[in-house]
Amino acid sequence: MDISVSGRMLLVADRPGAYPTIGHALADAGDGTVVTIADGTYREVLELTGSRVTLAAANGAKVVIDGSGADQPVLHVDKGSLTLHGIEVRAGDAAAIAVDEAALIARGCTVTGGRGPAIGIRGSAAFEVTGCTITAAEQGVAVEGAGGLLEDTVIEDVTGDGIVVGMGADPVIRNCTVTGCRLRGIYVYQYGRPVIEGCEISRTGLEGIAVAHHSAPVLRHCSVHDTSGVGIAFASGCEGTVEACQVDNTAEPGVALAEGATPTVIADAGPAGATGRGGHELDELLAELDAMIGLPGVKAGVRALIDELQVNEWRRNAGLPVGAASHHLIFTGAPGTGKTTVARIYGRLLRALGVLPRGQFREVSRRDLVGQYIGHTVEKTAKLFEEALGGVLFIDEAYTLFRDGSSDGDFGQEAIDTLVKLMEDHRDEIAVIVAGYTGEMGKFLSANPGLASRFGKTIKFENYSPPELVGIIGRMVAAESYELEHKANDELMAYFGRIAAETNFGNARDARRLFEGMRQAQSQRLRKLGRIPAVDELRALHLADVRAAICG
Known part of the structure; x- marks a missing residue:
């Protein structure tokens, strides 16, 4: 990832003139410095006090900061600020990233392992964690006292709670997936006041969302399902709002309110075509689409799809026949033209229409789908597909799965063949959107005879003027x-x-x-x-x- 800045830039790489370690570069860095890191695994633990720096993976580089053998945080930030772009952090017997009274920005990062929270944020400084993956930790993200944004992040397979919000913290948690937690998916305590919207919580050992100690969260358009405990639980003395949330296959009752708990619960409006909340939500989402700058052809294409689905639902309710309609789409165009944003809105539109039950968004790429040995790709692809059921599976740069003239050792073709079968078997349960450059996407669609027929429409994203x-x-x-x-x-x-x-x-x-x-x-x-x-x-x-x- 390129980071264009006006401040100083330092390079960490195994070549003359570059810094040999990240620690060496940070020792020489001043405020505003961007440290660009070449491909490799760096076995370091780093402590930053009062500085303002950026650590960024070089173009196409896989950068791992590995502190798995240490008993202290891999990255400890005290005051100042730290920005991370495209970095993988592996923790040992402590947190992966510990932030005290400092501003943290983490985009497109992977955080693995650790005792305590994988990312722990304390203090009053705002934070931004977007597009990240957190896995195999004791806890996912813990926020105490801070505000900020946790968005489009996957937290999975943790031994404790997925997200913890406490000590009066009021972050916005949006469009996140929390799954495979042995305790609670999201735990709000000690006067926490987060806004939690568009999130999917599943496969928890206890409650999906638990609210305690006089907290008052806003829960909006969330999906909680397949939990061992109740879906959403409010303890005595807690307030807040539960608006248009879906709770499926949890312990009874789906939403548990202890005596003395006084949240406002606003039920979902139900399937497409209903009056009230569902129609209002549809209008809001279409207004959000229209508010995007440019993209007139894209907006018209999405509106045409929504109009067709709406009319189909009216016909179905009237007892009239309805033709088969595919929810799968092809987005073509250059990077940065809004494909991911439109895909998210599309999923939420399908949910508002009642076409998909959850409308959650899961973005994957070649490395998420393709395995390293025979059979591994089928397993990985099927698992991700299953997790996305009920919502949108967005495959960015999908053409990288197909490599013309590649050897039998490349398993991208296996991923494509698996997707084709799953898309047919679950055609009404998911929307698969593949995206990439126009020319390359044509080659991708030729990789399997049945692939192109699985998609109902191609939407072209023009460059911005x-x-x-x-x-x-x-x-x-x-x-x-x-x-x-x-x-x-x-x-x-x-x-x-x-x-x-x-x-x-x-x-x-x-x-x-x-x-x-x-x-x-x-x-x-x-x-x-x-x-x-x-x-x-x-x-x-x-x-x-x-x-x-x-x-x-």
Whole structure:
């Protein structure tokens, strides 16, 4: 993953001129430094105090920070901030990542093992953990006192609780999958006030979601199923809201309210075509789709699918025949054009229509599906497919499963053949979306004679135009409570006009990288003031910050 910044950049690699270890690089790093790490396993434990640094895997690199033999956290952050991009962290007899009064950003990371929480966050600093996988730990994520965002993250096969929120913490936990916990899926205690929405919790040893000690969470559009304990439990003295949550195959009762518990429980509206909550949710999701910048053809294509499904449901309720309809889709286009975001909305739309029971989103790639020996691929693919039943299985860069002229030792073809059979056997229980570049997706569809026929529609995602990319930057600026100098828009327009013609143009991903660079440039500028900046100064992004990010 490329990280475009205006600050200092250090390289960790086994070659002359680079740092031999991450620890060596951090010892030489100042605030705002990005440490880019080459492919390899680094047997280190790292402690950061008061610094603000980024650790990022180099393009295509598999970077493992392995502290499995240590009895202390692999990464311990005290004050300051740490950003992780595409890093795998393996823990031993302590937490993998321990954060005290520091800001943590982790994107696309894998965290494995550890005593206590795999990721433990304490203090008042905000955090952001998105698109991560946490497995084989004693606990998944534990948040005490902090706010922040835990999103699109899978927590599985932990010996204790999947997610723990306590000590007044109020994070947003969105579109996460928590499965295979021996205790509770999500445990909220000691005045916790999280917002938990769009999450799927399953296969727990105790309750799916347990609320205790005067906590008041908001639970919205969650699915809890196949738990040994009750689905959702509120202890005495607890408040909050349970809105449109589905509870299936749990201990009785599905939602247990102890005497003295006073949450507001708003039932789901039920199947498609019902009045009230279901129709309102459908309108909200379509409005969310329409609010995305650009993508007129994509929006029209999704709306056409939803219209057809809605009418089919009306016909079915009227006793009229309904033709077979496939929920499986092909998304073609360059990276950064909104394919993943639209896939998530599509799954939630299918749930609102009653077409799919849960609408959860599971994103996988070649390495998640393809095994290392005969039979392993079938096992991995079938397991992931089963976990995605009732929702969306999104296969990004699906064309990497098919390698033209590959040897018999490549098991990508085995994954494709397995998917074809499973998609036919469970055609009404899941939506499979495959995504990738237009040309490569054509080759992928030729890998199995029955593959193309499994998909009902192809939706093409066009590149964003320079004005649309400037608009995307503007939304990022507003969402993070910044204000961009107005005359910087012309600079941004010219920049996107230049890079849009490049071969590896990343669309919104390039916009995100540029925005991060602008923030880094502002941080460096403000540190040079020699005083604490005023609020207006902290919010302001100048033309000079934009130019520094572009040049960096």
